[in-house]
Amino acid sequence: MINPATGTFSEASSAEVVNARHTTCANQRLAEVVSSLVRHLHDFAKEIHLSQGEWDLAIDFLTKTGQKCTTERQEFILLSDVLGFSMLVDAINNRRPEAATENTVFGPFHVDNAPKRQMGESICLDGKGETCLFEGQILDLAGQPIANATVDVWSDNADGYYDVQQPGIQPPGNNRGVFVTGAEGRYAFRGIKPVSYPIPDDGPVGQMLRHLGRHPYRPAHMHYLITAEGFQRLVTHTFVGGDEYLASDAVFGVKASLIAPFERLEGRDTLWRSPFNFILTPA
Ligand code: BEZ
Ligand code: FE
DSSP states (O other): OOOTTSSSTTTTHHHHHHGGGGOOOSSHHHHHHHHHHHHHHHHHHHHHHHHHHHHHHHHHHHHHHHHHSSOOHHHHHHHHHTTTTEEEEEEHHHOOOOTTTOOOOOOSOTTTTBBOOOOOOOOOSOOOEEEEEEEEEEEEEOOOOOOOOOOEOOOOOOOOOOGGGBBBBBBBBEEEEEEOOTTTTTTEEEEEOOOOEEOSSSSHHHHHHHHHTTTOEEOOOEEEEOOOOTBEEEEEEEOOOOOOOOTSSSOOOOOGEEEEOOOOSSSSSSOOOEEEEEOOOBO
C-alpha cells in the first residue's frame, strides 16, 4: 500500500519518500544521520543534474577505491583527506581554546608501539637528510609544564618516504620514536629537517587529483601525537616555514599556528634547530 502521507517516488518527493522509511528506526541517531545524508545526496544530484554516465563513473570510482584498500592502504581515508573532509571532521571534534595547540590530520603512517627512545636521542636511522634538533615543552593552558607526557613523533626520510612505505629499504622505526617528558615537561630529539612529499597517488584518488589538475604534495612536516593524563589527545604536525606547498597542501592540514621556526645552526654537528612548545587542553 502506498503511504498517503508521502505519496509515491518522484523527482520532487524523492528524499521525503525515502526518509519516511526511517521513522520507525529504533536507533534515533542512525535515522538522523542517514536521513540527512539522503536529503543532501538527493539535493546534490538535482543541483548538478547528475547524468546516468556520471553515476556509472562514480560507482566505478568508488568500487576501485574500495578495491585499492588493504591492511596497509586506506584509499577511502585518502579520498576523505583530499576532499578536505578529514580536516572538517577534525575541526568539528577538536574545538579548543585559542591558546591551545591546534590539531591536524592524523595521516596513514603512524605506527603503534614505535620505538621508545631516550630524551635527546636521534630518530633518524638511515643517515640521510639534514640533521635537526626538535625541542620544546609540553605545557597546560596556564603555561605549567606537563610531566610524563608521551610524545610520539614520525616523519618522512630525506627521499620523502615513511619507513612503512619502504620495508626492506628503510630500517624499521626510521624517523619515528616515542619520548616521555620529565618534570619540566621538556622534549628533545634529533631527526631530519623533513621534506615535502606526495601522498600515495598510484590509485583512484591520485587519478582523480590529476583529472582535477591538482598536485598530490604535502608541505614538509613533523608529526606529533601527544598524550598526557587529564588532557585531550593532541594529533598535530609542525610545518617547515617557507615550504612551497604550504598554501596548497593536498590534504588541507596546514594551520598558520603550526608553522615552526627552523634555525640554521653554525659550527655544530646538527644543522638545524626547530623549537616548538605544545599546549594541551584539559580533558
Ligand atoms: C601524512 O601526513 O602522513 C598524510 C596525511 C594524509 C594523507 C597522506 C599522508
Ligand atoms: Fe606526513
